[in-house]
Amino acid sequence: MDNFGSRLKTLRTKQGLLMRQVAAAADVDTSMISKFENGDRLPTRRQIEKLALILNVTEQELLIQAYSEKIASDLIKEPLAEEIVELALKKLQLKK
Structure with a gap:
């Protein structure tokens, strides 16, 4: 299954962009783009907005x-993860 970091790297390299170019356009350090691509860190929503514009997605x-990666990493060792996610989905439906 594709993860955020590999997806980001694929999008960047397909467009022939260097990490520093993406970093400058997203207003972050090149090391931050590296952390995103290596799966060491996930971007903020604002950073995602900028990355989407830069990468034309x-x-x-x-x-x-x-966000799916964040949720999965938070719950990966939780034996009740599936039940937690099911209840969270129900609560989201109620708020609509």
Whole structure:
């Protein structure tokens, strides 16, 4: 399964962009782009907005990838993870 970091790197390299170019456009350090691509860190929502513009993809595509990874990493060792996610989904539906 594709992760945020590999997706980001693929998008960047397909467009022939260097990390420093993406970093400058996203207003972050080159080391931060490296951390995103290596899976050491996930970007903020604002950073995702900028990255989507730079990489010519929808913000939604990057948000879904990043947030799903955050949720999964937070719950990966939790035996009740599936039940927690199911209840969270129900609560989200109620708020709509």
